[in-house]
Amino acid sequence: MSHILKVENLTVKLDGRTVLEDINLSINRREIVAIVGPNGGGKTTxxxxxxxxVKPFTGNVEILGTVPKEAVKTGKIGYLPQKTEIPRNFPFSALDVVLLGLIGKKIPKKEKIKLAKQYISYVGMEGCENKPYGRLSGGQQQRISIARVLVGEPEIIFLDEPSTGIDVVAQESFYDFLEKIREEKEITVVMVSHDIGVVSRFVDKVAGLNRKLHYYGHPKEFFQRHILEKLYGTDVELIVHSPECVACEHFHLDFRKEK
Ligand SMILES: Nc1ncnc2c1ncn2[C@@H]1O[C@H](COP(=O)(O)OP(=O)(O)OP(=O)(O)O)[C@@H](O)[C@H]1O
Ligand SMILES: [Mg+2]
Structure with missing residues (x-):
């Protein structure tokens, strides 16, 4: 399988501090990959x-067969930044927000609106085109934001904590939705998540990041004490029910601070 993204020996320093150290990873087309790790672990960076x-201190990034600056210009990359608070009086409609995803595309306004409406119904928000974005619920805003990311028909999308603030049931349907995108649009998905138990059931690979990449591979082998302690520290008591556990339908994970 051909890779769509390759990161080699990447080290990043911010304000003189090493935030990412010697990261190596490769992502194939149509994979869904989750980046997990503690706050400040370097996921967004x-x-x-x-x-x-952000400029590397050392190392290389190759994406869509070229360097990031060139790849971004192709419009084939979608990015949903980590959530920022949207004021309730944010003066744009859901449709306006989705249209932002088509800025710079040389297609007539009428076509853009048609495309944006198609994607609004694709994310299950039909009929909400004219609603003020700021008045939608967190989950509805998330769907509209995803429509904005998808409307430009990217080949790879980066979602930074797209499920934050979404309840578990909605999260599960969100991950089903990502799988549908992958199948129907042949998209590669890279997402940041803190819900490692839930996410691990849906993704092809997990990247466990805390300055260094402590784990990169299938979710099944991720749930090992030495890996999780490297990521989240040794002062956590970890309860893991393995996928083979008959009492448990799912991976189940819990962290408790030791007394
Ligand atoms: N612009 C910046 N200048 C200096 N330091 C920064 C900058 N942005 C991030 N950092 C630092 O880099 C480290 C990694 O931050 P980053 O935002 O990548 O973490 P994260 O894994 O995304 O965390 P979270 O889960 O909280 O979103 C943190 O220690 C942060 O303080
Ligand atoms: Mg972050």
Missing amino acids: LIKTILGL
């Missing part, structure tokens, strides 16, 4: 570096 928004 890794995505920003892949997108050419």
